[in-house]
Amino acid sequence: MVTAFEASFNPGRILFGSGASARIGPEIARLGCSRALVLSTAFQKADAAALADRLGQASVGVFAQAAMHTPVDVTERALEVYHALGADCVVALGGGSTIGLGKAMARRTDCPQLVIATTYAGSEVTPILGETENGLKTTMRGPQILPEVVIYDPDLTLGLPVAMSVSSGLNAIAHAIEGLYAQDRNPVTSLQAVEGIRALRDALGVIVQTPTDAAARGLALYGSWLCGTVLGTVGMSLHHKLCHTLGGSFNMPHAETHAALIPHTAAFNAQAAAEVLQPAADLFGGTIGAGLWDFAKSLAAPMSLRDLGLSENDLDRAADLAVKNPYWNPRPIDRESIRALLQQAWSGQRPL
Numbered sequence: 001m002v003t004a005f006e007a008s009f010n011p012g013r014i015l016f017g018s019g020a021s022a023r024i025g026p027e028i029a030r031l032g033c034s035r036a037l038v039l040s041t042a043f044q045k046a047d048a049a050a051l052a053d054r055l056g057q058a059s060v061g062v063f064a065q066a067a068m069h070t071p072v073d074v075t076e077r078a079l080e081v082y083h084a085l086g087a088d089c090v091v092a093l094g095g096g097s098t099i100g101l102g103k104a105m106a107r108r109t110d111c112p113q114l115v116i117a118t119t120y121a122g123s124e125v126t127p128i129l130g131e132t133e134n135g136l137k138t139t140m141r142g143p144q145i146l147p148e149v150v151i152y153d154p155d156l157t158l159g160l161p162v163a164m165s166v167s168s169g170l171n172a173i174a175h176a177i178e179g180l181y182a183q184d185r186n187p188v189t190s191l192q193a194v195e196g197i198r199a200l201r202d203a204l205g206v207i208v209q210t211p212t213d214a215a216a217r218g219l220a221l222y223g224s225w226l227c228g229t230v231l232g233t234v235g236m237s238l239h240h241k242l243c244h245t246l247g248g249s250f251n252m253p254h255a256e257t258h259a260a261l262i263p264h265t266a267a268f269n270a271q272a273a274a275e276v277l278q279p280a281a282d283l284f285g286g287t288i289g290a291g292l293w294d295f296a297k298s299l300a301a302p303m304s305l306r307d308l309g310l311s312e313n314d315l316d317r318a319a320d321l322a323v324k325n326p327y328w329n330p331r332p333i334d335r336e337s338i339r340a341l342l343q344q345a346w347s348g349q350r351p352l
Contacts, residue, residue: 005186010127010232013149014225018214021116021153024051028058028089031112031148037087039078039098040064044118048093051116060085063101066092068254069132069247070100078105087111092147095119095168096254103129103145113147118157120168120200120220121255122175122228124150130244137248146232152225154218162211166299169204169220170259172227173197177266177288178239179230180280181273181330189233192226194279199223201283201295208299237329238322239265242342245321246305250314256302260345263293267351268341272331289351304348315342 015023028036036059040048045064052059063078078101082090089112092102099121102113107129115124127146130139157165176193179185200223206216242261246252267289270277277288284291293303302308310318319339327333344351 002187006184007186007188007233009188010125010146010229012125012146014125014152015149016152016221016225018155018218019153020151021156024091024114024116024151025055025058027114027149027151028055028091031089031114033089033112034058035060035086035088036091036114037078037082037085037089038062039066039090039092039101040094041066041097044094044098051091051093055091059091060087066094066098066101068097069137069251070097070104070130072104072131072133075101075104075108075131079108082109082111089114091116092124093118096121096123099123099147100129100131102147104131106147107140107142107145110144114149114151115147116151116153116156117221117224119160119164119255120172120224122172122224122231125225125228126232128232130248132248135249137244139244150225152221154214154221157217157221158212158214160211160217162208163300164255165207165211165220166204166301167253167255167259169200169224170262170296170299170301171255172224173200173292174239174243174258174262174265175231175236176227177262177277177280177292178236179227179234180276181269182234182237183328184234185276186234189230190276190279193230194283196223196226196230197280198283199226204299235328237327238269238331238333238338241327242318242322242338245318246310249321250310250318252305252308252310256308257305259296260302260305260308260348263289263296263351264341264345266292268337269330287352293350305342305346306348310346312346315339315346318342
């Protein structure tokens, strides 16, 4: 029996496949634009410059200062460059940091966004933006935040470092796990979530052994697209709240924090959402928290918040911040239980 539900799906154009990134020029023109500012992190500056060169007169230049957690001051600098060069759209080349910058700029200018995704972040298909200012990360939604065009080209991910591939993939899996017990879940997002998790599970094991396996890279991008679509369609709960708290207030690395936390938050919520989580649990041996922990360990993923640089002295403040503003979660939230969860994730214990 299918229970009653409501669903609103996000519009967006997806181009997927080997060599798809070569279609970026025609896509810029299709949007009625001709002066793209290419965005990237400093790490991908050379790739962004090469892309701008290939675009020729369709690009006005590169801004290569995108940063983790989308700091507002970086967005302001990017907007100065955008206006000074007379740009009329942005092309984000990279992962979550660069995509977040493009979203922040679009939120302020309503400029068209095109994304060439090179990690498994999934944020490229969501109308969600998280910005950091004065040590706090604020999340917002809006139609102008959603990119108009997303290109997935597995060829561009062949050189993605294994460690980054693993943490980014586990980050995507976290989106789908929370989507399975979301208050506003629906049959389509639940199917997308399980299929996305399955694809990433199968792909990451191969990538760790053979990083240049083109089929595995394509499967991982497919999985990240599905998991990101879930993130953009239904609400998130405890896991994402904790990750935003740790990222915005303690400058923890985004994907790695998701990777280290998801076994613990999934185990915590499984006590109240076992039935809807069971299809995912079955992909990892039958028990969601322990199964995800074992899977992450097999990939040599980050296993503890301690190893990511969080001080044990910060756990009390993190717990306080995590329960500060009420939000829906399948299992009731109280400070004591969240503090215990954070302690377990900090030490890297295997959840039951």
